[in-house]
Amino acid sequence: MATLDLQNVTKSFGSAHVLHGIDLAIRDKEFVVFVGPSGCGKSTLLRIIAGLEEATSGRIVIEGRDVSREAPVDRGIAMVFQSYALYPHLTVFENIAFPLRVARLPEAEVAAKVGRAADILQLTDKLHLKPGQLSGGQRQRVAIGRSIVRNPKVFLFDEPLSNLDAALRGDMRVELSQLHRDLAATMVYVTHDQVEAMTMAHRIVVLNAGRVEQFGTPMELYHHPATRFVATFIGQPNMNLLPAKVLGADASGLMVEFHGGHRMALPVDASSAKAGDVVEVGIRPENARPGAGLSMKVRVLERLGGVAITYGLMADGQRFCAALPGDTQVAEGETIGIEVTPADAHVFDANGRVMQRRMAPGLAA
Ligand SMILES: Nc1ncnc2c1ncn2[C@@H]1O[C@H](COP(=O)(O)OP(=O)(O)O)[C@@H](O)[C@H]1O
Numbered sequence: 001m002a003t004l005d006l007q008n009v010t011k012s013f014g015s016a017h018v019l020h021g022i023d024l025a026i027r028d029k030e031f032v033v034f035v036g037p038s039g040c041g042k043s044t045l046l047r048i049i050a051g052l053e054e055a056t057s058g059r060i061v062i063e064g065r066d067v068s069r070e071a072p073v074d075r076g077i078a079m080v081f082q083s084y085a086l087y088p089h090l091t092v093f094e095n096i097a098f099p100l101r102v103a104r105l106p107e108a109e110v111a112a113k114v115g116r117a118a119d120i121l122q123l124t125d126k127l128h129l130k131p132g133q134l135s136g137g138q139r140q141r142v143a144i145g146r147s148i149v150r151n152p153k154v155f156l157f158d159e160p161l162s163n164l165d166a167a168l169r170g171d172m173r174v175e176l177s178q179l180h181r182d183l184a185a186t187m188v189y190v191t192h193d194q195v196e197a198m199t200m201a202h203r204i205v206v207l208n209a210g211r212v213e214q215f216g217t218p219m220e221l222y223h224h225p226a227t228r229f230v231a232t233f234i235g236q237p238n239m240n241l242l243p244a245k246v247l248g249a250d251a252s253g254l255m256v257e258f259h260g261g262h263r264m265a266l267p268v269d270a271s272s273a274k275a276g277d278v279v280e281v282g283i284r285p286e287n288a289r290p291g292a293g294l295s296m297k298v299r300v301l302e303r304l305g306g307v308a309i310t311y312g313l314m315a316d317g318q319r320f321c322a323a324l325p326g327d328t329q330v331a332e333g334e335t336i337g338i339e340v341t342p343a344d345a346h347v348f349d350a351n352g353r354v355m356q357r358r359m360a361p362g363l364a365a
């Protein structure tokens with residue numbers, strides 16, 4: 001059972017406090033993605049798990065055993081980096097076999113382990129080649145192969161696809177998800193790319209400035225973002241945020257007024273709000289449709305085929321993006337009405353915390 005627990009992990013570099021008390025319980029065989037903007041502490045946290053960096057305080061527990069003081073090689077982890085760090089003069093076989101050579105395993109065992117890794121990674125017919133003869137994606141697979149042969153309890157990946165072009169990244173996402181299923185291992189994967197996080201993770205940890213903003217499944221984060229930060233980080237195109245004034249708050253929710261004068265009754269827990277407060281109403285582009293309500297002047301229409309990403313400006317200059325049906329008749333320069341189902345809106349208070357949605361009785365969250 002390769003569970004991985006982080007308990008109140010902090011990290012400071014001198015006076016720079018980079019991680020502020022990280023608590024996470026990662027399950028056996030889970031694929032967890034750490035996502036967040038550059039500099040938020042993802043790599044530092046991963047390096048602390050690996051033992052390449054020492055936490056300032058807190059504990060790292062693998063399979064119920066505190067490994068905080070153990071050397072990287074004793075922790076049962078393997079790490080794959082963005083730069084492949086392959087040996088150019090060695091064949092693919094020897095690059096993958098490297099950790100086994102260091103451990104002085106018998107030749108037959110080396111061949112068996114490398115063969116199995118190559119099989120999983122579809123590198124069997126490349127084993128005799130040098131890294132220079134491979135594509136970027138193949139080289140990254142060799143680096144992954146080198147971690148597979150060590151049979152680690154936990155795999156750690158730090159932005160392994162960042163150096164690849166977009167098409168290859170898409171292919172590798174699928175391959176890594178398949179690899180996870182084949183190996184049935186616990187994996188922690190770091191990326192700044194929310195698409196990688198959404199597509200590969202069982203659960204996503206959203207990190208912001210050294211703190212966990214939210215830990216949940218991709219669809220939990222999508223439907224129930226806890227904060228404004230998570231709401232705007234997850235989902236493509238990004239969620240719109242419209243400032244609105246609170247006209248009233250009661251047991252049924254909030255009544256708000258947008259800058260243009262449009263009013264909306266929002267079914268959220270409004271117990272912390274009062275008339276006169278300013279909130280932000282989050283509306284995903286895919287939840288906006290042509291109709292009555294808000295209005296915007298269309299600036300640019302991106303027709304992707306099935307969907308037309310429509311960028312506009314509201315009367316007060318606020319930007320708004322709507323994902324309209326691909327064959328919408330809307331034209332650039334036109335002013336259109338936008339309708340939103342209030343239950344699809346997310347409401348954030350002045351601190352960026354979400355106001356919980358009220359569910360109709362009998363409706364599951
Ligand atoms: N060895 C170090 N010494 C000083 N500051 C560091 C060191 N490593 C990382 N940092 C700082 O810690 C913060 C988090 O860095 P990092 O974990 O690499 O972020 P991410 O991987 O999310 O982009 C950054 O502000 C970075 O400058």
Ligand SMILES: [Mg+2]
Pocket residue numbers: 042043044
């Ligand atoms: Mg990093």
